[in-house]
Amino acid sequence: MPELTRVRADAALDDVVGTLEEAGAIIIEGFAEQHTLRGLWDDLGPVLARSGYSESGYDGHKTRRLSSLFRRSRHVVPLVTQPLYLESARRIMQKPVHMWVGRARIEVTPTIQISATQAIQIDPGQGKQPLHRDDSLHLRRHPGPTSRVQLMLAMSEFTAENGATLVIPGSHHWDDERPPRYSETVPAAMPAGSVLLWLGGVYHGGGANTTGTPRTSLTLSLDLGNLRQEENQFLAVPRETVLELPEEVRRLLGYDRCPPGLGWYEMQDPHLLLERSESELAAVPPNLIGLGSPPIVS
Template structure:
């Protein structure tokens, strides 16, 4: 099985269909040329100033990594807002459930949040990572009632090839249970041009590839995760309050400054359980006035 490559004119339904089948799909021209240039301009100087990792097992010893991307570039928002990525995440994560509040059955739909933002720059001589599932950060079990915990993207800042460490993926492995181990002969390399992206599910086995070329391979990964799970990257400490306040409202919410139905993530203010978006109401006037202590955000089932 190989990964499909779809044009950026593909419909969201086509992207989701490929994810259903293979657990991963490549979208050509995922970001615009202006976004790609902006990402390179903003991130390369900082990235080049960092030391290599020192973990030969997972993080690598010939790889540079930079997180907290919303601190370093406004173009990170272009990735978070990309329509194919958002549509896939909405499809897999914002699945409604029904719960009882007393005798009333109500519908709840979880929010989604950004779990990880990271530039990964793999240099010549770096070996491949062990194959893994990224939803294992929560010890997610498979199958899990059909629910996914994460939808992830890897944007190619430079071309990805089989020789320079293009992300290895085992197509179809999102359907495996937890008793089946991954083997390297089942994995295929992600081959795509700069500006394209790999979208994959949290239950799909993958790994950074071995770089046997003469140049580095640079990619940006970002995840959209279920809103009630702990974020893998701690955005609350990585970004100052002022840095968060300067971001657009939808990005602030994705970074975790919103409550998730039915009652995860509220903050007490003057004795009332409130959605944390109210903290920014003076900065742009967009915060919802939600009092979670007096009105459920869940909707009654018809």
């Protein structure tokens, strides 16, 4: 049975990207700084403890889930902007695509965006979650280009006994006719502060918690910018909170335009709404495609 590759937070980006593309998953130990981990527990822990259990068997009858994390904690920001995560996602998903506009052949590169955020607590007695692919939400066919790169932060220690995420390395290379089996999974055992990164086409699921203590985690996903976000970030994060975030995170939340022309407002980059009044925005010449004027080929 293949094991999950483990690296430290100072690992080379090329090594992380190479492992993700080949195996589909990797563990990065020491990913979150201790003050970040403490801040997440301070902000999310009490709310998570008051949350009810999920109603569906898929989400877990002994599992607590808390969403809208960018509204609830600023300590999520250093997770999504950690270079081994963000830059890996960019390297893997932001592949140039060519198209024809008239007789001009142009090349565009899609953006990426924050899709879903959740804190997850698996309590004692929770069984295994059904194995699944997260990119199935977008009805993706496999094998194929990656459209999601996901992060799972261990807020508490992950063990094989307390519900560590179960992963099938390499399963993003499978076609859609091959079913996953628990016998093929590897538990992502890791200390608190570590993360599991995996691609959207990898089969995985929460493990069973046979211990007497909860297993707590935080997950967030980055998707291609031309796909609908799993969690509606425009409703999840109030405008006043968005204005307090770095521009890079604002754009990742969706205040951005994905080439060749998705997500615009009044044919403009929607991020301008956070910087200018509507009257100021009206004075800006529209540029829908966001590529400038393509050359005319006669």
